[in-house]
Amino acid sequence: MTTTATVAAAPAVRAEKAPGIKPRGWIGFLFIAPNLLGVLAFTLIPLVSVIVLAFTDWNLVSGLGGITFNGLDNFAAIARDPGFWSAVGLTLVYVGVSVPLTVILGLALGIALNRPLPGRAVLRAIFFLPYIVNVVAVGMTWLMLMNPKAGLVNQVLDVFGIQPGWFASSHWALPALIVMAVWGGVGYCSLIYLSALQDAPRQLYEAADIDGAGVWAKFRTITWPSLLPTTVFLMVTLIIGASQGFGLIALITAGGPGDATTTISYYMYQTGFQFYRFGYASAIGLVTFVGVLALTLLTWRAQRGRALND
Amino acid sequence: MTDKAAKWYWGIPLWILAIAFLAPFAWMLSTALKADVDAYKIPMQWIPDPFQWDNFKTVLVGETSVLASFGRSVFVAALRVAGELLTATMAGYAFARMTFKGRDKLFLLYLATAIIPAQLLLVPRFIYFQKLGLYDTLWALILPGMFTVLGTFLMRQFFVSQPAEFAEAARMDGANEWQIFSRIYLPLATPVLSALGILAFVWSWNDYETPLVLISSPDNYTLPLSLTNFVDEQGQIAPGLTMAASVVSIVPVLLVFVLLQRRFIAAMTHTGIK
Numbered sequence: 001m002t003t004t005a006t007v008a009a010a011p012a013v014r015a016e017k018a019p020g021i022k023p024r025g026w027i028g029f030l031f032i033a034p035n036l037l038g039v040l041a042f043t044l045i046p047l048v049s050v051i052v053l054a055f056t057d058w059n060l061v062s063g064l065g066g067i068t069f070n071g072l073d074n075f076a077a078i079a080r081d082p083g084f085w086s087a088v089g090l091t092l093v094y095v096g097v098s099v100p101l102t103v104i105l106g107l108a109l110g111i112a113l114n115r116p117l118p119g120r121a122v123l124r125a126i127f128f129l130p131y132i133v134n135v136v137a138v139g140m141t142w143l144m145l146m147n148p149k150a151g152l153v154n155q156v157l158d159v160f161g162i163q164p165g166w167f168a169s170s171h172w173a174l175p176a177l178i179v180m181a182v183w184g185g186v187g188y189c190s191l192i193y194l195s196a197l198q199d200a201p202r203q204l205y206e207a208a209d210i211d212g213a214g215v216w217a218k219f220r221t222i223t224w225p226s227l228l229p230t231t232v233f234l235m236v237t238l239i240i241g242a243s244q245g246f247g248l249i250a251l252i253t254a255g256g257p258g259d260a261t262t263t264i265s266y267y268m269y270q271t272g273f274q275f276y277r278f279g280y281a282s283a284i285g286l287v288t289f290v291g292v293l294a295l296t297l298l299t300w301r302a303q304r305g306r307a308l309n310d
Numbered sequence: 311m312t313d314k315a316a317k318w319y320w321g322i323p324l325w326i327l328a329i330a331f332l333a334p335f336a337w338m339l340s341t342a343l344k345a346d347v348d349a350y351k352i353p354m355q356w357i358p359d360p361f362q363w364d365n366f367k368t369v370l371v372g373e374t375s376v377l378a379s380f381g382r383s384v385f386v387a388a389l390r391v392a393g394e395l396l397t398a399t400m401a402g403y404a405f406a407r408m409t410f411k412g413r414d415k416l417f418l419l420y421l422a423t424a425i426i427p428a429q430l431l432l433v434p435r436f437i438y439f440q441k442l443g444l445y446d447t448l449w450a451l452i453l454p455g456m457f458t459v460l461g462t463f464l465m466r467q468f469f470v471s472q473p474a475e476f477a478e479a480a481r482m483d484g485a486n487e488w489q490i491f492s493r494i495y496l497p498l499a500t501p502v503l504s505a506l507g508i509l510a511f512v513w514s515w516n517d518y519e520t521p522l523v524l525i526s527s528p529d530n531y532t533l534p535l536s537l538t539n540f541v542d543e544q545g546q547i548a549p550g551l552t553m554a555a556s557v558v559s560i561v562p563v564l565l566v567f568v569l570l571q572r573r574f575i576a577a578m579t580h581t582g583i584k
Contacts, residue, residue: 038457
């Protein structure tokens with residue numbers, strides 16, 4: 001509707017405008033209005049609400065009139081909540097293992113795929129494929145592949161004499177999610193690295209060849225520094241992604257067995273949408289958001305410090 | 311080692327790795343065409359015997375058909391893509407090429423909003439949509455997806471890189487602002503528009519978490535939710551039907567990927583967001 005208003009408004013402007021004059025302020029505003037109104041309604045107002053809710057004690061049952069402010073009580077409760085801290089620990093393990101693993105394997109794969117290879121375009125597409133498929137289809141498939149008794153994964157591992165219990169075992173459920181995350185993210189990382197490698201300084205490699213530098217020396221002094229910004233970008237996006245998703249966990253493990261896969265985002269989802277403790281869930285969401293932001297900034301700072309030293 | 315030998319020296323291990331990567335998809339397809347009793351056969355039987363085409367028949371036209379939810383996913387994706395393209399392009403253009411009061415402050419606000427995770431907003435959205443009567447309707451999925459900060463940001467980055475002289479010249483000739491936008495700058499934006507369109511489609515098509523929270527009745531399930539229809543109350547999965555429905559759910563994204571591969575990859579790699 002706002003769009004029609006914009007179109008209709010345009011001819012009126014034309015009549016009163018002398019050539020070469022800057023456009024009037026409000027026209028630009030009209031162009032932004034449709035998007036701005038939507039962002040206001042569906043992002044900004046919910047954001048303000050979630051911040052307000054974090055300072056209230058409210059569940060769905062008591063209705064909107066039942067909202068009572070309880071100051072910092074939610075945050076004090078979070079600090080004492082063993083469920084929260086267990087979730088933080090699990091999230092740190094999940095993020096701390098899956099993200100570096102994905103990035104390192106993605107880098108290796110990216111470098112490999114940058115060489116002349118038979119059927120290179122197809123290879124690149126194959127590794128990228130897991131990234132674009134919906135989480136339910138992928139999750140259901142892995143759930144059956146990792147069936148402890150008869151799944152294909154354990155049939156293969158039988159050769160080595162190991163039979164992990166995967167999603168049925170509280171020790172193996174988190175590693176199973178990590179395997180899935182790495183499988184899903186490696187191809188994406190390799191593609192990002194590929195496009196960065198294409199901009200790598202060719203003359204430096206030629207100079208290094210003349211100096212007789214080895215493969216490892218070239219990687220350490222040329223490739224790695226030139227890929228550092230890409231690495232940081234990938235770390236940051238993967239950290240944010242890995243610390244937030246709850247879909248796969250809701251689908252496959254529901255946080256279990258026990259609380260073995262109750263990561264922080266799933267804990268928030270459970271608090272909010274299974275126990276309807278909206279005030280507490282909002283507070284958890286807010287704390288998590290600040291925590292992830294801090295982690296992201298730290299990653300970014302660490303890179304900047306290193307870049308300055310070089 | 312000759313160049314050609316080197317190519318295969320690296321090529322063979324990579325192809326083996328690629329086939330291992332594809333194994334879950336191969337398993338999905340193979341199981342989709344099998345009777346349930348054969349799904350966990352040891353050793354694994356890659357070629358179904360006999361081919362159980364009935365699985366596809368059941369998930370497409372049978373009692374548990376996913377066609378209706380497929381249609382809902384198409385409807386949601388179409389409106390989201392159209393809305394996103396329209397509102398993000400106009401806003402991105404104005405942020406880049408038009409001057410008005412408070413523009414830069416507003417853009418800063420947009421940038422700040424971009425880092426807010428969608429998960430954080432689910433609780434208030436859940437409450438609002440219940441109050442507005444949008445909870446458990448497809449509009450709960452469509453509306454927030456039509457107005458995104460990220461799309462606006464993407465379009466702004468593109469329009470900023472376009473020369474301002476076009477607009478100045480057109481203004482001299484008496485063109486109005488809408489004409490300058492729609493006739494001069496918009497046609498230049500076709501590659502970015504298709505990239506954003508692809509992204510918006512994939513976001514919408516694969517979205518599981520939003521409908522998980524905002525949709526409750528099976529009559530409103532989108533495709534990812536309806537894939538869970540083939541799991542019984544004890545958590546037992548019907549392998550053949552689940553995998554057949556999964557294959558059906560993958561086909562549209564796969565088609566877009568194969569047909570528009572170069573653009574698809576550019577879109578994914580340039581924004582870095584799924």
